[in-house]
Amino acid sequence: MSEFENKLIDQFNMMPDYSITALFVDTDQYFPAITNTLFYTTEQREMGGGYVTITRPARAIMNKLLAQKIRIADTYFIDCISYMVGGASMASKQVVNLESPTMLETVLLKVDWAFRQIAAPQKFLFLDSVNALGIYNRDKILKEFLHVFINRLRARDIFSIMLVVGRGLPRDLEEILQMTCDETVDLRKKV
Amino acid sequence: MPARKRCVTGIEGLDAALNGGIPEGNVVLLSGACGTGKTTLGIEYLTYGAARGENGVYFSVTEPYEKLLENMRAFSFFTENLIEENKLFIIDVSLLYNRLGLLGEDRTIEDIDTLLWALIDTVRALHIKRAVIDSITAICSRLAQPSKIRELVFNLSRMFTHFGVTTLLISELAGSAGRYSTYDVEEAVSDGIILQEDVERMGNMMRTIQIIKMRGTAHSRAKYVMDLSTEGALMVPLLKWGLSGE
Numbered sequence: 001m002s003e004f005e006n007k008l009i010d011q012f013n014m015m016p017d018y019s020i021t022a023l024f025v026d027t028d029q030y031f032p033a034i035t036n037t038l039f040y041t042t043e044q045r046e047m048g049g050g051y052v053t054i055t056r057p058a059r060a061i062m063n064k065l066l067a068q069k070i071r072i073a074d075t076y077f078i079d080c081i082s083y084m085v086g087g088a089s090m091a092s093k094q095v096v097n098l099e100s101p102t103m104l105e106t107v108l109l110k111v112d113w114a115f116r117q118i119a120a121p122q123k124f125l126f127l128d129s130v131n132a133l134g135i136y137n138r139d140k141i142l143k144e145f146l147h148v149f150i151n152r153l154r155a156r157d158i159f160s161i162m163l164v165v166g167r168g169l170p171r172d173l174e175e176i177l178q179m180t181c182d183e184t185v186d187l188r189k190k191v
Numbered sequence: 192m193p194a195r196k197r198c199v200t201g202i203e204g205l206d207a208a209l210n211g212g213i214p215e216g217n218v219v220l221l222s223g224a225c226g227t228g229k230t231t232l233g234i235e236y237l238t239y240g241a242a243r244g245e246n247g248v249y250f251s252v253t254e255p256y257e258k259l260l261e262n263m264r265a266f267s268f269f270t271e272n273l274i275e276e277n278k279l280f281i282i283d284v285s286l287l288y289n290r291l292g293l294l295g296e297d298r299t300i301e302d303i304d305t306l307l308w309a310l311i312d313t314v315r316a317l318h319i320k321r322a323v324i325d326s327i328t329a330i331c332s333r334l335a336q337p338s339k340i341r342e343l344v345f346n347l348s349r350m351f352t353h354f355g356v357t358t359l360l361i362s363e364l365a366g367s368a369g370r371y372s373t374y375d376v377e378e379a380v381s382d383g384i385i386l387q388e389d390v391e392r393m394g395n396m397m398r399t400i401q402i403i404k405m406r407g408t409a410h411s412r413a414k415y416v417m418d419l420s421t422e423g424a425l426m427v428p429l430l431k432w433g434l435s436g437e
């Protein structure tokens with residue numbers, strides 16, 4: 001297990017049952033970050049969840065997780081990217097495709113949909129990633145979205161991780177995350 | 192003044208925006224351009240009521256019975272049994288015209304009366320609590336003069352309200368902002384107006400829904416984004432920065 005993974009797991013073990021965390025990782029730790037997060041939520045805590053993916057198609061993420069033998073039978077994917085890149089043909093009860101990552105209100109509705117499907121009593125939400133949303137949305141609406149989204153999650157007692165990859169996120173978006181999330185975990189190497 | 196009894200639409204978000212539902216007996220214009228989801232919303236509203244003991248009728252002017260049914264089967268909220276159990280009725284208005292002998296294109300005042308009473312008799316005979324007319328625009332298009340349209344819509348609203356039928360009059364809009372009906376009189380006589388629109392954001396179309404007016408209740412006037420899936424309609428407030436070009 002890498003140093004990064006150990007640190008991440010330590011952080012998870014310190015998190016309260018319901019908390020909303022902004023998780024900052026370096027680009028080269030993207031895959032370890034998602035696999036370890038999903039391992040913690042689905043295997044260790046036996047939660048069911050919603051996984052909002054903007055970074056990569058849901059199919060790619062699912063394959064990656066299944067290859068690591070991570071159980072995702074009770075995880076529902078909100079895929080914001082496949083449709084746009086012309087690959088949303090996958091029919092699955094576990095995946096909904098959004099036409100575009102700019103349909104932020106629809107993300108809110110589909111996350112509600114995911115929570116209705118989940119069988120486990122405890123639920124999590126993983127947003128992968130804030131910076132990928134930032135490619136398609138202007139800062140103002142993205143800030144507003146994060147504010148609304150995070151507070152909806154809080155009202156529903158959802159264990160949530162908002163993933164930020166790399167250092168490209170505008171300063172004020174980082175501030176919004178720090179302001180609205182309960183915890184900020186920054187595992188990026190110091191520069 | 193005691194709060195008016197509510198007709199719960201069953202459409203998540205809409206009831207909240209209406210502070211509990213449409214005041215019972217209101218005749219509400221549901222306006223929108225083509226494909227904005229008016230028919231789907233209408234059927235969901237009727238199905239929700241019928242499943243809870245409030246008989247519903249859908250007067251179809253624009254779509255034949257079989258085609259409508261075929262489209263509705265895709266939605267998980269739709270229960271075809273309600274039709275067999277005589278709780279949900281779908282009436283093809285073109286057949287009604289035939290039965291009433293209203294065959295020509297133009298309608299006289301007497302024809303309008305005949306049609307009106309046929310609609311009223313139907314809601315009384317079937318113990319209807321909820322009605323959808325899809326669309327009032329199509330019915331009015333057969334009436335050449337505004338005075339006839341006013342007569343029909345006004346009397347229809349009055350009688351349906353009198354019998355406690357909460358009604359959605361579907362209005363097909365062909366553009367022009369600031370109007371909610373094709374003939375203007377529909378919006379003047381209705382107790383409420385719910386507007387469905389398509390809005391664009393960064394090249395993608397989103398459906399919105401907004402309560403313009405609703406007599407008998409306080410209500411939200413905000414625009415909501417509406418998502419139509421096979422599970423029915425869902426609403427969430429439109430983000431404030433959602434439409435500006437900034």
Ligand SMILES: Nc1ncnc2c1ncn2[C@@H]1O[C@H](COP(=O)(O)OP(=O)(O)OP(=O)(O)O)[C@@H](O)[C@H]1O
Nearest residue numbers: 223224225226227228229230231232265419420421
């Ligand atoms: N099975 C379905 N799953 C998801 N969306 C659907 C489904 N069936 C229809 N729709 C969406 O709903 C739209 C049509 O809805 P509906 O017929 O309720 O609209 P309308 O406003 O009544 O249209 P019209 O003006 O043509 O009467 C379609 O354009 C489509 O986008």
Ligand SMILES: [Mg+2]
Nearest residue numbers: 229230231325
């Ligand atoms: Mg229609």
